[in-house]
Amino acid sequence: MYKSSHVRGIIFDMDNTLLRSKINFQMMKKQVADYLIDHDLLPVGFPIQEHTTSTMIEYVKANGMSEESYTEVMHMVVQHELIGMEGAGLESHVSELLKALMTGYVLVIVTNNSYKAAVQALETTGIHPYFDLIIGREQMEAMKPSPSGYLAAKQHFPHILESEWISIGDSWIDGRASVDAGVPFISYGLSGHLMKEKGISPVAHIDSLLKLLDYV
Ligand SMILES: [Mg+2]
Structure with missing residues (x-):
């Protein structure tokens, strides 16, 4: 089982990782x-x-x-x-997970969504205060699968070492971006099938968000 030496920063994808959005x-x-x-x-x-x-x-x-x-x-x-x-709601166990993580870790969101739409959805669902940084598409040079959003997150917290980051997301574009930014990637949810085809090897796969606690 993958175990990083010491995780201090966690980068989350937003749609269908934290929020169950109804974006078609x-x-x-x-x-x-x-x-x-x-x-x-x-x-x-x-x-x-x-x-x-x-x-x-x-x-x-x-x-x-x-x-x-x-x-x-x-x-x-x-x-x-x-x-x-x-109509966005939370994925299962999001509140529990964030409560467990909030004191010990820097929590970041990197989303291809617009910053404004992201903040609005996070406020509506009540999880905005848990996050130390939100990076929307306007804050990155290029959208995922470009690693630029993840690199921006790392730069923003220079006290966190290269080896102390981990990320989680439901899509292969999260995996590509994360791995190319040097951040180990954990895949979440059901849409993992494209990961292999796209040549992405997550360090772990979880089907419940609470399982993330096993890896940090
Ligand atoms: Mg997603």
């Missing part, structure tokens, strides 16, 4: 993909099923995308986020 990620992705294909920004036959909305947008951005198209696409994303966050 499939519909969001389809709408964005349709727009990008219609505007000849994505080739027909692009392997959409292997992508998330964020990796698709990063792909198009890297190949050159007008400011106008980017704004339009992000507007679609925000609309889905706002609707989905309205």
Whole structure:
């Protein structure tokens, strides 16, 4: 069983790790993909099923995308986020977990969501005060699977050593970003199937958040 020498900082993904949001990620992705294909920004036959909305947008951005198209696409994303966050609840055992962790650890969220939407959802669900830092997409150079959000978190707490971080998330993009930032990754929930295909080896998998306590 994986055991870090001494964990002092924990980086959480937000959607479907801490919050059970009702963001319709499939519909969001389809709408964005349709727009990008219609505007000849994505080739027909692009392997959409292997992508998330964020990796698709990063792909198009890297190949050159007008400011106008980017704004339009992000507007679609925000609309889905706002609707989905309205009904957000907590994943099971989140409050118990955070209460157990709050005194001994620096707790950080790194989310591809907008900072504003994230803070609003965290306040609504009552868990905002547990966190020492929240990094939304505006605080990172590029969205996950880029490691930039995780690197920003590490830089923000220089007293925590490289080896003292761990992260947890439900998606392969969390795993990719975390591992590339040098942070051991624990996968959570049911959507672990893509991890292997994407070449990500989590140090552990947990299906209940309370099991995280075994690894810190
Ligand atoms: Mg997630």
